[in-house]
Each structure stands twice: as C-alpha cells, then as structure tokens.
Amino acid sequence: MQMPKLGVGVVYVPGLEPLLHSGNTCVQVIEVEPQTLWQLVSEKPRRYALPPQALTALNRLPQPKIIHSVGFAVGGAQPPEPAFLEALIETAEVLDAGWVSEHLSVTHVHSNNRVFHTGFMLPPLQTVDGALCAAHTMSILAKQLPVPFAVETSVNYLRPRSGELSDGRFVAMAVEKADCGILLDLHNIWTNERNGRQNVRAFLKEIPLDRVWEVHVGGGFEFEGYWLDAHSGVVPEPVLELLEEVLPTLPNVRALVYEIFPSFVPLFGLDGIEHQLERLKGIWDQCTWPPNDEILEMPAHPAFISTRDLHVEITPELWEATLGELVTSGSIEGTLAAELKQDPAVPLIGTLIWKFRAGAIVKVLGALTKLVLLHSGQKRFEQLLDGYFRMSKPTSFASQEAKGFICYLRAQNLDIPYLPDILRYEEAAIESAIMQKVQCVPFSCDPIQLLQALIDGHLPDNVESGVYELEIAPDPA
C-alpha cells in the first residue's frame, strides 16, 4: 500500500482560503468533508453531487487532499446506502484523495420499520457483537473504495456500562477484523477520559498503533459538567502534550489534521487558526520516525480479537434503535431503554441534536428566521422549532431539514404578516442553489422592500402591495 507522508493539515472550511495558499508552509494537506459540500440533488432516487463551484474551490488549493466522510458512520449495523457510496467514490476519485476515513459511530438506525438519521454521531454497542458488526459495515465501505480506508476513534458521552469492552479494545477488535487504518482523534479520546471513560494512555496501549495513519486534534469547551468535542478553536494544552508524546510512537502516521467547526471560523478568526497550525507544525517537525515512509504494513494482531461477550442479550440493532429513539424524542420501552434513561448523557445528546438541527435551519432559512424572530420573539421561534423536531426525525442535509421546517410552518397556519411570501421565497432559493437554475416566485408585495427590512433588522412597514414576481438567480460558480 503506497501512502506518502503528507504532514500537517486542516479540515477544509469555506472561508479558510487565505490560509491555504501555496506560500503557507503550515498547511501541507487539506482534509475534505465531502458531505458538507455535497448537495442532495434528488430524493427519489436519492442522488448526491459535489457542486461545480465547490470542486472549483477545492481544485484551486495546491495541497494534496484526503477525505473525511461525515455522512454515514460505520460503527453500526446499517450499511452505507448505494447513493452515498457512489458519491463518495466519485469524490475520492475526482479529488485524487490519498485515503478516506469515516467514524466508528452510528448515524443511521433502523426502528419502527424505517431507517432514520440520528443527527449526531452516537456510540456503537461496545461488545464483541458490536465490534464484529461494526467491522462488517466498515468492510462493506472499504471494499468498494478506490483508496485505503481508516476509521476514526469517536466521542462517547455515555457512562461506561458494566461488562462492556473498554474503548481501546473495542476499536482494536473492529479495525483488526476489518483490516483497516485508524484515524486517532486525540481530542476525542481525551474528551472521553475527561467525561469519565477510559484513561487515554490505557486506551493507547490497547489499540494497534501501527494502524494509525492520521491524527486529529481540535478544541472544545465545558457544558453542564461535560467536556464537549465542539471543534471550537484552541487545542487544549493537555491534548498538545499528549500529541508530543504519542506522535513519535506512530510508525505509519501520514497526516496530522486540525479540526474546526465552520461556525467557529468567524468567531475564532484566521489568525487564531493559523497560530494553532503553527504549533502543530512545530510538533510534527520535531518528530522522527523509522525510514519506512512509503510502504505501509499492517500485520494482524489476533490477540486483539476476543470472542467473550457479556452482553449477548443486547444486539447492535436493539442498541441502535433504543439509543436513536431516546435522543430524538422517540418512544421506546424495554430494559435497555430503562437503563439508558438513567444516563444523564442521553438528554445531553438530545440537546446537542436540537442545536444541530436548529443550526441547520437558521443557516439555510435566513430571511424566515429573521421574520419569525422579529415578529414572534425568541421563545415562540424556539417553540416552533421544538414542535417540528418532536414530530420529525433529524435529516442529514441542511436543505432537507429546512424544507421540512417550511412544510411544518405551513401546516401551523401562523398569523405572521408576509410569512407565505417568505416561505415561497426560501423554498425557491434552495431550489435555485441546488439546481443552479433561475427560480421565479410570486410575491404579494414588493420583495425588495420586504427583504431590505429584514436585512436591516426590523419588521417590514408599509411595504407596497401588488403582484410581483421575484426571479432568484443561482450563485455564480
């Protein structure tokens, strides 16, 4: 397996371009999270595509690319859907990616005769059955990819369960069985330790370090007694110290990637991000490894594979359905549900999912958000979001979540002036962006006056009524 050593990089977020020019020696590789840039161009049949303007932006960057998939975690029983696989393969090929990674988590669960997206990376069932199930799903993905595949060590906010495999043994079993690489996220495993799970150094002793191709670091913050893996900016000092200690022990490591969540980029600033990258580059440059840079060998470690399982009564499918329903306002009973309801991390995850869904909606529906907030206030807006979230499951794409919320608001028959106009406008704006075609939408008033008022932060006043048609032009590629 030929995999070059790439160096320090950053996850690609639109807006980081000033840091990614060829003269910046701190960014040697770009990690692309393709689903953040994909668009859902068709629901039936389902089809995803990397829009031309995104491909153009990526092709302008001189660094080699690797792919970090965030669309279909492989830690559970649900196999990746064919349309997802097709788009992922196409993206890997068009970007000439060195490798692809995904999460050892669960994002899709089967419950009540349908598969739904959880809106969050949920922890898998951490048993032998769970590890073998994850390995099977990982193998399905890995076998179809045109490049090597690695799986990321994930965050788990749940309390350790009696009799489950340790975090390290679970990862080791899954990757050995699937025979794939490891993306070692140091902030994730440090977060897990901070929140009461396995000690980081014990974790590292249990995983096959020669399978680690890539390392992630990022920042977080504390919320209600939990350290959150928020990718919010500064990498905590203990994580950097851990990095300095661990990096030299990874003989096959190819890349060290700094992660930041897109909405924190404007808050943290490009200077802040560059400073983090400089620190990582300093640590990377001080490391020395054995001179086997080109050939990657991953000998099997049979000792990592065990057959003893103390949780035979809980299948991965039951675990996923139960946890998935509990964190998405679903109704489910049983012994496992009763046990999980005692874990304070379950409502925490529910809150985090709420925030992600709300974030997707306000991101897409700018004018609608402003109109409802200005007219009805924060509390009412949150009630509307809450009502929608309670009657619908999360969706992976922001455009889907936004369309669902539009339908929900229509059904509420709200008495908000100009709401029907703004709902039509938002729908058309989404279609215009996805289809890259002009969309025309009727207005019962002057749309320019209406939108200008919302931009200026006040409710429209004395907007001229009439028969108007607004033509929405797609953004240029």
Added chain:
Amino acid sequence: MPSKVVGSIAIDTVPLPDRAVRVSLPAKVAYDLKAFQKVQASILDRLGCAACCSGWDIRFDVVRSYAVDEKLNLREVVGGGVIIDG
C-alpha cells in the same frame, strides 16, 4: 456582504402580461443577513451535512441572540461559558 439589497442586486423591473412586476436578485442575499456573517464565513457549504463534530452547534445561539442584540458578546453565547479559549 450587502447591507442594502438595492445596492447589491440587479433590479430588473419588467411589467409582465399579467401586470406583475418582476424583480431579480442573487440567491445568496438571503444568506447574507448580518447575523449570519457572524457564524458563516462562506455560503458554499450551507445546504450540506453538518461538519464533523460531536459538540455544540453555535449557529442557532448566535443568530437568535444577534437578532435581538447586535452588541452580543459572542464569547458568552453558550450558557455564559467561554467557548473560544477552551
């Protein structure tokens, strides 16, 4: 980023046969409302999946608060906690 719609769009007022008035503007205007500039450096990824993260999506808090108070201290939007400095 437009602060005024009329300053950033091409207004094409064409009377239609049904007496409607047609105006046009780029799709990105809706995403460029002031509050959104605080949480989104670009609109390229606005319709896709959320990025890799198992933490807190701050977009809703910022937009909600900013709509009411434009002098919002962005470091205090998450329960009064410091979000930037770890």
